[in-house]
Structures are given as structure tokens and as C-alpha cells.
Amino acid sequence: MAGTPPMSDLEFGGMSIKEVEMDGKYKPPQPHWYELYAQPCVAELLGSALFIFIGCASVIENVDGTGRLQPALAHGLALGLIIAILGNISGGHFNPAVSLAAWLIGGLNIMLLIPYWLSQLCGGLIGAGLAKVMTANDRYINATGAAFTSITDDGQIPSALVGEIVMTMFLVLAVCMGAINEKTSSPLAPFCIGFTVTADILAGGAISGACMNPARAFGPALVANYWDYHWVYWVGPMVASLLAGALIR
Secondary structure (H helix, E strand, O other), X not given: OOOOOOXXXXXXXXXXHHHHHHHHHHOOOOOOHHHHHHHHHHHHHHHHHHHHHHHHHHHXXXXXXXXXXXXXXXXXXXXXXXXXHHHHHXXXXXXXHHHHHHHHXXXXXXXXXXXXXXXXXXXXXXXXXXXXXXXXXXXXXXXXXXXXXOOOOHHHHHHHHHHHHHHHHHHHHHHHHXXXXXXXXXXXXXXXXXXXXXXXXXXXXXXXXXXXXXXXXHHHHHHHOXXXXXXXXXXXXXXXXXXXXXXXX
């Protein structure tokens, strides 16, 4: 009919049909709550369990003559591979100190911080338990279940604490700058992070054990019931996380 606008341009509730169609066409689907909250925690639980299982097993089954090389390579390679596999789901933290720094720089929702910590600690417990089940009992006892035993007296606390802070800062910076910060992120970030862990263990393993991860300390300590100077492996990494977050900010 003359004077009638095209059908696609008819007004419909203050908006043209064309606009309604375009709005419906380009509106992105909202992710399910499971994808936003549950799935990342499951990935952190699984990744932490696998990483700490490999790490503990490498310490317990460390053959004579390799020194720190075997645990250093096992920890670094395992972490790099697990981040590459699961990183797109959860960010690939697998470490409470990393999650704290990620939140501080805006890379993690505050609603996920505590669930991530719980998932990582539970994963550490599962990984340490699996390592105990898999390895020979005499080797497990000799290695104290891969718990951190480097500190034997109070005089070692200052150097061990400083070592944990510096080494964890190195690791956290590698994660935040290599994987989270958009200006400096790299597709090689998973393996850069793994290499950082390897370098830290080779450099500082004899000083503090080069833990850098409260979940890695907690799981074996609970399974083996070894708590001597355990607090060092919480205070050092968490202080390092705060310092790294402030530095990046």
C-alpha cells in the first residue's frame, strides 16, 4: 500500500522490527552458572591434584645422583602441561598465591577466590594421597611423603623465608605478566611458567625446598603428618603474592 513503510521497518513497542531482529541476532548467549563458577573450580581441583601428584612422586622416587634435577624437571614440565590443558577453563592457577595475585590485579572474580583456594588445597591432598598409594612404603617414609623438610632449626628460617618470597615473586610475575596482563601475555606462557618453577627449584631447592605453593606444602604435610616449620610455606608465598600484585598495580 502506498505510504506504508516496509514490513521490516514497522514500529513495534517503540522499536522497529528490524531493530528487534538485529538485537536478537547479535545478542551473545549468557554463560551458564556452571561454566562461570563450578567448572573453573573443578579444573583447579583436577590440575592441582595432577601437579602435586607428579611433584610428590618425583621427590619420593628421586634416584640417587640426580639431586634436584629430577624434581625440578618433573614439577616444571607437569605444571606447564597442565596449564596448557586446563588454563582456558580456570586460568591455570593451581596455587593459592597465584590466585591471590590474580585477584589483586583484576584477573579473578572475588567470588571465586575462596573456592579456588579450597579446590587447590583439596587437590593437593588428593595428589599427595595418590603419591603415597603409588610409591613404595620405604621410599615414602625416607622422603617424608615429599613434605618440605629443608628447614631443621630456627637459624634457617630467615634465609628460607626470604628465598620463598623471592622465588614465589618470580613465579607470580611470570603468571601475571605472561598469562593475565593483556599487554605482555604470551602464547608460550604455560611453558614459561613451568620453566620458572624448574629454575626456582634448581636455584633454591637446598635452601627452603622451593615450595612457592601453599597447596603443594599442605597436601604432603597432612598426608605424612609432618608440620615442622610448615608456616614458612604459607607466609612466604602469600607475602610474595601481595608484593607482586602491588608491583604490577
